[in-house]
Amino acid sequence: MIKPSPVQLIDDFLGSVHILSSAVNELLAHRLQDVSGGGLTFSQLKLLNLIALTEGHTITDVAQFLGVSNAAASKAVDRLVRRNLLNRVEAEADRRAVVLSLTPQGRELLESYQREARGVLNEIFGRLSGDELKDATTMLDRLSLSIVDREEGVDEVCFRCGIHFRNRCLLRQSRQRDCFFHLHRKRAARIDSGDGSGDGVANG
Numbered sequence: 113m114i115k116p117s118p119v120q121l122i123d124d125f126l127g128s129v130h131i132l133s134s135a136v137n138e139l140l141a142h143r144l145q146d147v148s149g150g151g152l153t154f155s156q157l158k159l160l161n162l163i164a165l166t167e168g169h170t171i172t173d174v175a176q177f178l179g180v181s182n183a184a185a186s187k188a189v190d191r192l193v194r195r196n197l198l199n200r201v202e203a204e205a206d207r208r209a210v211v212l213s214l215t216p217q218g219r220e221l222l223e224s225y226q227r228e229a230r231g232v233l234n235e236i237f238g239r240l241s242g243d244e245l246k247d248a249t250t251m252l253d254r255l256s257l258s259i260v261d262r263e264e265g266v267d268e269v270c271f272r273c274g275i276h277f278r279n280r281c282l283l284r285q286s287r288q289r290d291c292f293f294h295l296h297r298k299r300a301a302r303i304d305s306g307d308g309s310g311d312g313v314a315n316g
Contacts, residue, residue, distance in 0.1 A: 129252075136233075143228040148221060156192060160214065160222050163198065169212050197221060253282055 116124070137154075144152055155178065162177055163169055169177075175185035189212065192198040197218035200210050214222070237245065 139232060139236075140229055143232060144225055147225045147228055151195070152221070156188065157222075157225065159188060159192065160197060160218055163212050163214055164219065164222055171210060171212075174212070192218070253286075256282065257286055 141154065144154065144157060159174060159178065162174070171182055171185050171189060174189060175182045178185060178188070180188075189198060189200060193200050196215055199213045199215050201213075202210060240248075
């Protein structure tokens with residue numbers, strides 16, 4: 113039997129990672145459709161989770177996180193406001209800016225989805241032992257950091273860990289630098305203290 117080459121082994125590994133990611137996304141997409149009645153996309157779900165984790169985001173924060181223009185971010189927010197999932201109010205410190213927060217209905221929908229997702233994922237991944245999951249997590253984290261360390265502008269990289277499943281920041285813990293959420297909290301603190309100089313401010 114011919115031994116697979118290193119290139120073949122890498123391709124097989126990356127193929128398996130891609131298949132797993134696609135399968136999980138498909139599974140969770142069905143749960144999201146069930147909970148939202150078919151009216152919510154993953155992009156909108158991520159936006160809700162972003163606001164839930166660090167309330168007080170502006171349109172600029174949303175645009176930077178989603179990687180879209182301020183106009184596109186504003187439209188995404190508009191759709192969620194019309195569905196009564198987001199509140200959008202003028203900031204006290206700057207009337208030109210808007211501050212976003214979840215409505216009770218938005219928080220309830222997000223929590224319902226998270227319960228559904230956790231339930232089905234526990235059924236599937238519960239077949240693995242704790243050590244198996246921990247070892248796989250360690251290996252994938254190590255590979256992710258190796259990839260990031262090869263890139264220029266590493267300080268601009270953010271995995272958005274908390275938007276998916278993880279509330280701890282891999283880059284913050286392993287590379288001792290602030291992640292998206294901590295940078296936002298620092299900026300928000302400066303604005304609250306009157307030293308923000310307009311950081312993160314955008315027209316709504």
